[in-house]
Amino acid sequence: MVQRRRLLDFLPHLILMLGVAIVAFPVYVAFIASTWDAATISNGSMPLRPGPHFAENYYRTIFIGTSSSTREPVGTMMLNSLIMALTIAIGKIAISLISAFAVVYFRFPFRMTAFWIIFVTLMLPVEVRIFPTYKIVADLNLLDTFAGLTIPLIASATATLLFRQFFMTVPDELVEASKIDGAGPMKFFFDTLLPLSITSVAAMFVIQFIYGWNQYLWPLLITTKDNMQTIVIAIKKMIVTQDALTEWQLAMATAILAMLPPVFVVVVMQRLFVKGLVETEK
Amino acid sequence: MSEVRLQSVRKVYPGGVEAVKGVSLEIADGQFCVLVGPSGCGKSTLLRMVAGLETISGGTCSIGDRIVNEVEPADRDIAMVFQNYALYPHMSVYDNMAYGLRNRGTPKDEIDRRVREAARILEVEPFLERKPRALSGGQRQRVAMGRAIVRKPKVFLFDEPLSNLDAKLRIQMRVEIKKLQRALATTSIYVTHDQLEAMTLADQLVVMNKGQVEQAGAPITLYERPMTIFVAGFIGAPPMNLLDMPATGLPGLSLATPVSGPVTLGVRPEHLELSAENGALAIDLTVTAVEAVGAESYIYGALGGQGPEIIVRIPGRDLPAIGASLRAIARSENLHFFSRETGIRLN
Numbered sequence A: 001m002v003q004r005r006r007l008l009d010f011l012p013h014l015i016l017m018l019g020v021a022i023v024a025f026p027v028y029v030a031f032i033a034s035t036w037d038a039a040t041i042s043n044g045s046m047p048l049r050p051g052p053h054f055a056e057n058y059y060r061t062i063f064i065g066t067s068s069s070t071r072e073p074v075g076t077m078m079l080n081s082l083i084m085a086l087t088i089a090i091g092k093i094a095i096s097l098i099s100a101f102a103v104v105y106f107r108f109p110f111r112m113t114a115f116w117i118i119f120v121t122l123m124l125p126v127e128v129r130i131f132p133t134y135k136i137v138a139d140l141n142l143l144d145t146f147a148g149l150t151i152p153l154i155a156s157a158t159a160t161l162l163f164r165q166f167f168m169t170v171p172d173e174l175v176e177a178s179k180i181d182g183a184g185p186m187k188f189f190f191d192t193l194l195p196l197s198i199t200s201v202a203a204m205f206v207i208q209f210i211y212g213w214n215q216y217l218w219p220l221l222i223t224t225k226d227n228m229q230t231i232v233i234a235i236k237k238m239i240v241t242q243d244a245l246t247e248w249q250l251a252m253a254t255a256i257l258a259m260l261p262p263v264f265v266v267v268v269m270q271r272l273f274v275k276g277l278v279e280t281e282k
Numbered sequence B: 001m002s003e004v005r006l007q008s009v010r011k012v013y014p015g016g017v018e019a020v021k022g023v024s025l026e027i028a029d030g031q032f033c034v035l036v037g038p039s040g041c042g043k044s045t046l047l048r049m050v051a052g053l054e055t056i057s058g059g060t061c062s063i064g065d066r067i068v069n070e071v072e073p074a075d076r077d078i079a080m081v082f083q084n085y086a087l088y089p090h091m092s093v094y095d096n097m098a099y100g101l102r103n104r105g106t107p108k109d110e111i112d113r114r115v116r117e118a119a120r121i122l123e124v125e126p127f128l129e130r131k132p133r134a135l136s137g138g139q140r141q142r143v144a145m146g147r148a149i150v151r152k153p154k155v156f157l158f159d160e161p162l163s164n165l166d167a168k169l170r171i172q173m174r175v176e177i178k179k180l181q182r183a184l185a186t187t188s189i190y191v192t193h194d195q196l197e198a199m200t201l202a203d204q205l206v207v208m209n210k211g212q213v214e215q216a217g218a219p220i221t222l223y224e225r226p227m228t229i230f231v232a233g234f235i236g237a238p239p240m241n242l243l244d245m246p247a248t249g250l251p252g253l254s255l256a257t258p259v260s261g262p263v264t265l266g267v268r269p270e271h272l273e274l275s276a277e278n279g280a281l282a283i284d285l286t287v288t289a290v291e292a293v294g295a296e297s298y299i300y301g302a303l304g305g306q307g308p309e310i311i312v313r314i315p316g317r318d319l320p321a322i323g324a325s326l327r328a329i330a331r332s333e334n335l336h337f338f339s340r341e342t343g344i345r346l347n
């Protein structure tokens, strides 16, 4: 019995560890590759241990860039990506909070129509509406600007729905108590609703930051100048068709760098998640 | 002066439910008014209209000498205690109590003075820095009361504030609410469906049924002279015995002065006594069940052997055997007669 119990305990762990290994191994290889020189990588005999060029490769990646394809230092691109991801995440959260607030707490004509219109945009991600959206952005002279890069991605039905669901679980009595306590709608929003939503906001921030960070198609269309490039596009551009011309060690370093901010956000926000789960405030 | 006056107040919810059908009520300055009635009779709706949380569909509601139909809840100078307390979960006890004052721009030291005073009265001083979730139900209840009293409003509104507490705490808080209300002399409206709460707290007891006031008055008046069958059956535990009497009379029941026409006769279990003699009312019953609850006992019997059930309350624990035949009598001042058609008191 005990033996079998132990086996049953062990099996899921084994499967999970295998899964982790499968996911982590390519990342490890990428990291190793970013510490060797181009020659070692391209002749196919790269060892699976860190090489001697770590500092040199990362310095070149961040501050100088590749010699051919992208030209800009990756530092600039990371900054671009960061601005884009943060603007999208914060913008989405702000807009969704306000629209969910309106839909849940105010009785205005065509309230449900407004809600359904928001709902329907779930079916219209950027990829679907890319031509009209591009045309609008181009007509507004927003190509190669952060506004053009982020604003079309900010409206979010997902976050609006999530916040709506959350707001509906907030007891009506809290609204009523606020009314009696002399708090107007916006005061209720900032003093009560927002502090209560903080864990949902954190969850949304993680999801939307990664969504923004990983944007590929839209930045590819909107940005033409080198200094407006995002890091995700840069990785692709660094890998040139003729294998020999690709500076693999720099491409790999860029890939590793591109992974860091999302990982950082997840790790930092996870604390808040767990906190929110343990102390259910309501 | 802060009397509350309701004149033919109506509430029709969107969708057509008429929850309150023309209620007129006067609650004098400093009076403790308790609304009771079965579930769904419109008590909460009426209270929430006074609070301004529901719009008033018809009639007028005034607080003091001001008609408040169109006044925002915050400007009505009322405070409300909710059944689930509705404390702000993310604020400390102190902030919960101070919030309403801050929103009104009360000076900081005045807020501090009032919050500490309320905390002292309600004995929540040790918890001022805690969040509501770290408090017991009874402590939360006190904080909710504190949030109401720091504002020194004209009217307190309570919607079943004690129903989430256990029986013992409920009695304790009931006494404290009464003491507090006496001390502050603030006009109060209190909704409950607990009879005992209603009887003990009320200066004015209002029995509601189906969106209307059945009877309003001092609790003892409602007990002694219920004006309708509904009030007769609602006030008192165990409930009043109500017997539908055809003109021909009921077997096993004899009245000293016979009544004419179809009436409903009511007599409270505590007003029946076991005796072999004749009274204004004498009923013969066969014991079907007995209950001893300590200082008193209840005898359940069938009138005339197989008629409707009668409850008799007797002192002590001297219980008759099941199946025994008994005679119970009552004095004429303890008999209530109601019209069977309209339900209205006749005598």
Ligand SMILES: Nc1ncnc2c1ncn2[C@@H]1O[C@H](COP(=O)(O)OP(=O)(O)OP(=O)(O)O)[C@@H](O)[C@H]1O
Residues within 6 Å of the ligand: B013, B014, B015, B017, B018, B019, B037, B038, B039, B040, B041, B042, B043, B044, B045, B046, B193
């Ligand atoms: N928002 C609403 N829309 C429609 N009908 C409602 C609404 N709120 C309450 N009602 C109806 O109005 C009637 C009175 O409700 P109310 O809440 O005042 O009852 P109550 O006397 O407080 O009952 P309880 O003792 O169960 O709390 C009920 O029939 C209820 O179904």
Ligand SMILES: [Mg+2]
Residues within 6 Å of the ligand: B043, B044, B045
């Ligand atoms: Mg109610």
